[in-house]
Amino acid sequence: MTTGSALTPPSGTDRIVILDFGSQTTHLIGRRIREQGIFAQIVAGTAPVEEWLDEGVRGIILSGSPSSIHDDDPPLPDRRIYSQGLPLLGICYGLHVTAHLQGGEISRAETREYGPAPVEVVTNHEITSGVSRRFTSWMSHGDAIRRLPPGAREIATTSHGVTAIVTIPECSFVGLQFHPEVTHSEQGIQILDNFAAGVCQARRQWSVENYLGQLQEELRGQAGDKPILLLISGGVDSSVVAALLLQTFPPEQVHLMYIDTGLMRKDESVEIGAALRKLGARNLYLIDAEERFLSALAGVTDPEKKRHIIGDLFISVQEEEIASRLSGDYLLAQGTLYTDLIESGHGSGGKAKSIKSHHNVASPLVKKKREAGLILEPLAALYKDEVRDLGRLLGLPEEIVGRHPFPGPGLGVRVLGEVTRERCDILREADAIFIRELRTAGLYDAIWQAFAVLLPIQSVGVAGDSRAYGNVVALRAVTSTDGMTADVYGFEPAFLRTVSAAITNGIPQVGRVVYDCSGKPPATIEWE
Structure with a gap:
């Protein structure tokens, strides 16, 4: 597909x-x-x-x-x-x-x-x-x-x-x-x-359950006995693709590569390694590429350029790392959704306007792979909630299936402005605190997507008895069914005050926390 x-x-x-x-x-x-x-x-x-x-x-x-x-x-x-x-x-x-x-x-x-x-x-x-x-x-x-x-x-x-x-x-x-x-x-x-x-009097015959058998048959026909490489991002989509591939092909045919870009959420690399082993992965490659990604992003502030750099480097690292493990032609599998294609202007009609590029859609290297017929995108016709249903059908645990969406470029598009290790560390901590407080309050599962954004500005504040300039963190939480339209989640003011205090008290570099009240449209869910 x-x-x-x-x-x-x-x-x-x-x-x-x-x-x-x-x-x-x-x-x-x-x-x-x-x-x-x-x-x-x-x-x-x-x-x-x-x-x-x-x-x-x-x-x-x-x-x-x-x-x-x-x-x-x-x-x-x-x-x-x-x-x-x-x-x-x-x-x-x-x-x-x-x-x-x-x-x-x-x-x-x-x-x-x-x-x-x-x-x-x-x-x-x-x-x-x-x-x-x-x-x-x-x-x-x-x-x-x-x-x-x-x-x-x-x-x-x-x-x-x-x-x-x-x-x-x-x-x-x-x-x-x-x-x-x-x-x-x-x-x-x-x-x-x-x-x-x-x-039209059309019969109600569609379900993800009915589609799974057809999807597996199409995947086997397209891949044959070629090796299949899946780049794991840590999100729901790539996890569902991993489970699908491992239940469709012999485990020896499936190669899973997780590239730690340095742009991941807190403790994500450790959690992903454990989850992939539980899926039955035999060919599992965990690559530490943090230094390469941060070096490539040094000085870059344009969001589209950041997406292209991250997408291209993903493929470059993958090609270098896989050369010693696989020989001959292999297929690259991705967790691309139909919403990714639409937002990148790749709708079926060819007339869609691009809202933003996705690293697994618009990257020149990914385009080259696609044109060569070397890409498997088994989720490209599905929406996020259908992907979650497919994951449950495949037996994935709810903590993976119910996880909030995470962009392929990771924190690279949530650290606005230049991406550095220090700024990523600040955002990792702020995001972890926000998610922790959501879970503590029993709100996590009521929200489609929640995350923190580090803004490229500093704001004056008071630290002790001194005047100080600190970083500004924006919080984002929305409700949605498919990610293409979204409404702002209406927190109680007391909850936002609690989260703000936890972040500013726990992270000395942050002096101010704001809440994003824009819906989609006119805004997108991610800031970049």
Whole structure:
């Protein structure tokens, strides 16, 4: 399973095909549908129908896009989708492009509409079955319908009179001006399920359990008897890949390498070594490369450059270390998730905008490996919560499966500014204190991701009776289901005061602690 490969269902599985025009939330549409037990497959928005259409397709969704129908070369679907007799659902750009192609008129809005908007259902339709007559939607668009296509009917409008839901019966189309896939849209999951299970009558056949057997079969077919090397980061994703590989292939075929970059969390290297041995690893290589990474990062402050340096050095160290252990071709396995691909601009449609690069997606050396067909990415079609479910299915302990996400570049993207051993040590201690206090308060499992960030500034404070300048640590804690949208966790003020005191009292170099209150969007979860 390589990057960009479409997740294909077992034979006989009903599915909804999502045409991806580059929206950063396209994958969320598929995720929401799969949450309902219905298989969703994402393909390029401009792909011809013969590439994906077969008897298993029960409906088609046209995603949003950063593009506009008024662009010089907007992405267009294969027009044959409108004559297949299949139900169609258009979301934002998917609505605009369909309305345009069916004879309607789309105009640029005077102001971009972004955020919550009240919607009122004015006409009964199957798409709004069980939905409140009034609900709050989430808008993100610069275009709007000025004139409906012939035969079209409004199903719902916003409080500003903007068409929110429209149907074009002639081509079995329903269009939404808002984004039902994001958690900010009330009734969004109900609307998507109404389409997939109601309008399309797709059967609920999807589960991680059903997918595991297919995944293992695909991995065996792709790898054959070639040696497989997995770089272990210490996070959930690479741990699940390790368990998957060890249960799919003979243990002698699987080589696990943990590179201690000096950018890991406190005591992580010791814990990871013990966990990998429990998984049954026979070829386990624990590499101390702290000095190499810190030297390569000396003086570097740009976050993208740091990611590329870390990603390239990962591969370089791996190649040097493995040369004495493996000969001939070997496959490199990674814990890449679909969200990593989306944020790096590698969505199925090829039109996604890059939010940030991921070291296991954008690194030039990783690209070279991928182009040579020497990369296994068995999680590239899954979302984080599905990966956790897969880990449990494989028998991983909850302390590994339930662990908060940790970025591949490690503390390199949580130490803002220059990365040094001293600054990493400060952040390691602050992060450990934060996590300790979360566990003590029984809050760790209620949070999707929590961590500390060391800011590249100092703040005046008082140490004893003296004026002093100390480092500033930012705390981040969010709730989420898949990592692509997130809300800030609402701590009680007393808890934040406790954590702040523990950090400033326990780490002399830190003089101030702040809490990050930004959600995603507009921010990302990580700071860099």
